[in-house]
Amino acid sequence: MKAKRILSILCAAAMLFAFASCGESTATDTPDAAPISSPADFEGRKISVQTATTASDSLDEMIAAGATIDVYPYEKVTQCFDDLKLGRVDAVYVDSVVSAYYIKDSADFVRTWLSDVPEPMGICLAKGSEDLAAAIEAALDALNFSGQMNQIAVDNFGDDFTADLRTPTEAPAIPTEFKTMKDGVLTVGMEVGYPPMEYTTDDGAEYIGFDVDVAKALAELLGLEVEFVNTSWDGIFAGLEKGQYDCIISAVSITPERQEKYILTEPYVANQLCIVTAA
Amino acid sequence: MRESLEQIIGWLPELLKASGITLELTATSVCAALVLSVFLALGKIARVHRDTGRPVIDFFGRALTGTIRAVSSAYVFFFRGTPLLMQLFFIYYTLPSLVPAFTIRSRFFAAFLAFTLNVAAYLAEIIRAAIQSIPKGQLEASHALGLSYGQTMRMIVIPQAYRRMIPPVCNEFVMVLKDTSLVSIIALTDLTFKTKMIASNKASAMVYIPAMIIYLIMTAFFTVVFNRLEKRLAKKD
Numbered sequence: 001m002k003a004k005r006i007l008s009i010l011c012a013a014a015m016l017f018a019f020a021s022c023g024e025s026t027a028t029d030t031p032d033a034a035p036i037s038s039p040a041d042f043e044g045r046k047i048s049v050q051t052a053t054t055a056s057d058s059l060d061e062m063i064a065a066g067a068t069i070d071v072y073p074y075e076k077v078t079q080c081f082d083d084l085k086l087g088r089v090d091a092v093y094v095d096s097v098v099s100a101y102y103i104k105d106s107a108d109f110v111r112t113w114l115s116d117v118p119e120p121m122g123i124c125l126a127k128g129s130e131d132l133a134a135a136i137e138a139a140l141d142a143l144n145f146s147g148q149m150n151q152i153a154v155d156n157f158g159d160d161f162t163a164d165l166r167t168p169t170e171a172p173a174i175p176t177e178f179k180t181m182k183d184g185v186l187t188v189g190m191e192v193g194y195p196p197m198e199y200t201t202d203d204g205a206e207y208i209g210f211d212v213d214v215a216k217a218l219a220e221l222l223g224l225e226v227e228f229v230n231t232s233w234d235g236i237f238a239g240l241e242k243g244q245y246d247c248i249i250s251a252v253s254i255t256p257e258r259q260e261k262y263i264l265t266e267p268y269v270a271n272q273l274c275i276v277t278a279a
Numbered sequence: 280m281r282e283s284l285e286q287i288i289g290w291l292p293e294l295l296k297a298s299g300i301t302l303e304l305t306a307t308s309v310c311a312a313l314v315l316s317v318f319l320a321l322g323k324i325a326r327v328h329r330d331t332g333r334p335v336i337d338f339f340g341r342a343l344t345g346t347i348r349a350v351s352s353a354y355v356f357f358f359r360g361t362p363l364l365m366q367l368f369f370i371y372y373t374l375p376s377l378v379p380a381f382t383i384r385s386r387f388f389a390a391f392l393a394f395t396l397n398v399a400a401y402l403a404e405i406i407r408a409a410i411q412s413i414p415k416g417q418l419e420a421s422h423a424l425g426l427s428y429g430q431t432m433r434m435i436v437i438p439q440a441y442r443r444m445i446p447p448v449c450n451e452f453v454m455v456l457k458d459t460s461l462v463s464i465i466a467l468t469d470l471t472f473k474t475k476m477i478a479s480n481k482a483s484a485m486v487y488i489p490a491m492i493i494y495l496i497m498t499a500f501f502t503v504v505f506n507r508l509e510k511r512l513a514k515k516d
Contacts, residue, residue: 051475073476079466086372234478
């Protein structure tokens, strides 16, 4: 009898606890709050972000500096935009290349702020693949020289985000002395699900996007077949260290920390952080 | 070695804080599911046991119990037949886009709801099985002694079934405790989510060691508690 009584008291306490914690997060709802037009407006608001990205690092820094931000960290950037559409968060903090895709395709979103700190992207290789990195570097220049890169950008972004990043004055010679994991195959790691950089066709059958096109064009220039390895973003660098792919072509922003641990090519596409809110 | 030990100690406060969410979610959803599951289990075994002799009333009685049985069975069938992960996604993303009024703002509540609905289906089956495991001979014997159906249930069946369902219900609790790791996909900072975040940010796979130890401690604690409860109830037999 006593056990029963204790159990029922425990149950009641647990339920109360649950309702208290549900109320906590809904109490901060501020529907009429000012629009978010810069990271300074993040204070006390709900911001969704993809985990392990430069945007998420930037939010962590703000919080470490004393800001109170209700962060909704998701594994996929698409989940961030789903949340914004459903009105669960006030803004998404994201790469500008991605925002371009969402703003173009939908009247639901607007970009309210664009960082003036450039954060271009490069192709990432493991230490020890210097030969392959040099070949990729030369092939990127060749793509820019021939104008193929600009075409890929226009096809995918509707705008040329690669202009002025690389301006080779002559067609570079592409080295042929390099080793890949599998003979004659360039194995590319990417997190598919990051439109318009790398995502799938509507039926999910085929990989498409800017990075996919770049990888294919690169492999062709290097005389290799291309093979994609789809992996989660928060494990993508660990996969490179374990040798699961030759390189990462997956919207990798160039940061000093990453440059220290891995080989990063010179920028191949321009990018900066930005804020997207519901229209 | 010493370095990684210091690292692990440094992670502990954050991990323990996240374990609180894991525990809270498990306890609340299992408690709520217990309430719901009793109705579901009774719904699944609802039957008209004695005719009143008036055809209209008997007809509606049968129709009513039939409907209750069908609804409860369909519920259990659905929630046991689809993955919990998909139910979680469905409640968090699909439902709000179908019916905007069902947009759940709290991540905790969304997870609580998904787990409650899912666990209730499993618990309902446990309860139903416990009730139906009481030998039919006892029912016949009590009928012969002149007890009504309600009296038989109250005095003969339920007290025995109650003891039989304790072990599987406790087992379910421990399972749910581990299953809550799924909620990391809707950005609820439970123990698994925190662990993954530390692992990816600081690029250290070491964090899985303290995280697994915390899970082990939690499951060990509840296993011991439930074993004692079981023993105490068994004494009455």
